[in-house]
Amino acid sequence: MNFKSPNFTLGLFCYFYFMNMESLYAHFLECTTVCTDTRKIEKDCIFFALKGDNFDGNKFAEQAIASGAKYCVIDDKNYKLDARYLVVEDTLKALQDLATYHRTKLNISILALTGSNGKTTTKELLNAVLTKKYHTSATLGNLNNHIGVPLTLLQMHQDIELGIVEMGANHPKEIESLCKIARPDYGLITNFGKAHLEGFGSVEGVVKAKSELYDFLKEHEKTIFVNEDDPLQIKQIADYPHVYKFGSSKWSDAKLELLKSQPYVSLTFNTTVINSKLAGSYNFNNIAVAIAVGAYFEVNKEDIINAIETYTPTNNRSQILEKGSNKIIMDAYNANPTSMLAALENFKQLQQDHKILFLGDMFELGDTAKIEHQFIVDYLEKNNLGTAHLIGKNFYQTTTKKNNILKFETFDDLKSNLNSDELQHSFLLIKGSRGMALERILDLL
Known part of the structure; x- marks a missing residue:
């Protein structure tokens, strides 16, 4: 090895000058939570100075420390005042890499979901069902993008058995990127619809982009949950063996049929009637997903029914x-x-x-x-x-x-x-x- 080569010298400089992941993770473990907004600083948090189109988070690092942050992760060395300021090459990438590193340290399974409609309602229904048997942690609100997914992962701890991660996107390759961060073991797509056409270009573009979740799961031989009554979804998982299917077919792994949707959705699950508090037939699929996933994870049938029937929508959703x-x-x-x-x-x-x-x-x-x-x-x-x-x-x-x-x-x-x-x-x-x-x-x- 040429110890005098420019590449070696630069690499050595980067290793010692910039915070490496193992060291950054050790600092993260000392903190109570992760913050990216100085208006929401919590005592002893670790603050990531992210950049946007109209702001530079580095400029708020000193304010974050003054407000109670234990450490500040910055990518401009000019704002480093003391050892509490941790310099990285890129704060966003550091946040994402830290989330992935943390995810690998946790002995948990991750269930990822995306889709054009119903993601947040489905996520909440999934959490309501799965929490009946497991210690779960799910995406808060709609923190489902390139910043929200890392924050979702970083708030999970060792006691969690199953993490539920919602993934949103408005451009191709975003779901692929989020999968590389979260590394899901299970996944589902609620549906393909006319959403974010400005970024995807067409419904075909939507299908291709959302199916990046399926592509990741198939590449790593993970499990996919799919609505057997949705021909678009069935087409995307053709010949893939690790699939749990739900729908109206008698050959479905979980047989579910819509009874009525007025004023609320009622359905049957393997002949058992379930009455929800969700309005609109479009919510049938969201409910069906949660029931099917619950059945796969062997949640007690009575607990599944109770979770669905007691779930009340909030935040202007149906x-x-x-x-x-x-x-x-x-x-x-x-x-x-x-x-x-x-x-x-x-x-x-x-x-x-x-x-x-x-x-x-x-x-x-x-x-x-x-x-x-x-x-x-x-x-x-x-x-x-x-x-x-x-x-x-x-x-x-x-x-x-x-x-x-x-x-x-x-x-x-x-x-x-x-x-x-x-x-x-x-x-x-x-x-x-x-x-x-x-x-x-x-x-x-």
Whole structure:
């Protein structure tokens, strides 16, 4: 070995100058938790100074220490004031590598899930079922991206037996990257739909990108859970042996059938009737996934039933609320063309005299935005679901000849023109992308 070569000298410099993973992990173990936001610093946490388009976390390192952080991980040596500042080459990569390193130290199995719709609800149902038998840890909220997944892994500890990791993506290769970080042992895809078309380009692009989870699991000979009634999913796992199938077929490993979806989803699990508190037939698959996975992991059948029947949706996801004389389906957690159409189909089936809709723009559709929003308007014209209030720039640019389809470019426009006296003794559907924040409509009733 040439000890005088430039490559050796640079490598030696990097090894001693930058924090190596074993040393960084030792510092991590001294801390209570991981933080990436100085507004949420917890005492004795380890702070990662991440960078964004409009900020440099290194500039907040001193503030993090002053607020109670035990260590700060930075990638600009100019901000190193003392031994509490740990210098790495790249803070984001260090966070991700640390998460993977921690994951390898834990003697646990990881169940990963992704999909176009229903990820968060499915994750919560899975956790409700699996926690009946195992010590579980699941993604908090929607921390499902290149930062959220590492944070999810780093909050797991040795007592955990099964980790549930939600994975989101809006561009190709993101799921592949998240799989390399989390290294799942099991996985499932809720569905393939028209979501994030701006990044994926088409539904075919969605299928290919989401299936990166299946690709990882197949490469490492891990187990896949799949809905046997979904031909797109069956196509993706053709001839793969390590598959646990659920669906309506008598040959399914877990036989599940939808009984009704009004007002809530009821289904059978191997002839046993289960009554949920989730509205809409689109939630049947989310429930079915949780039941099937629970059966695979040998959770007691009565415990599975109890977990499903006592689960109550929160955070604007398929909630049925009452306010005054009105009953409301609050589904404003997020929206894309697939989930929007599913919500409308479900609302159409409701046997109610006076129905009103509040629909907000669907984001991240790229060049297809105009077509997809017009498709929803065309659906409303063909199906009389009641008075529809469409909110947002995309819906505002659509065309309609119906007097019962009202368009508002902004939420303030809706607020200024809405006659709350007309919103009495009605059944409402509120659905839109998260950025529309349509839960504000509740304050107008």
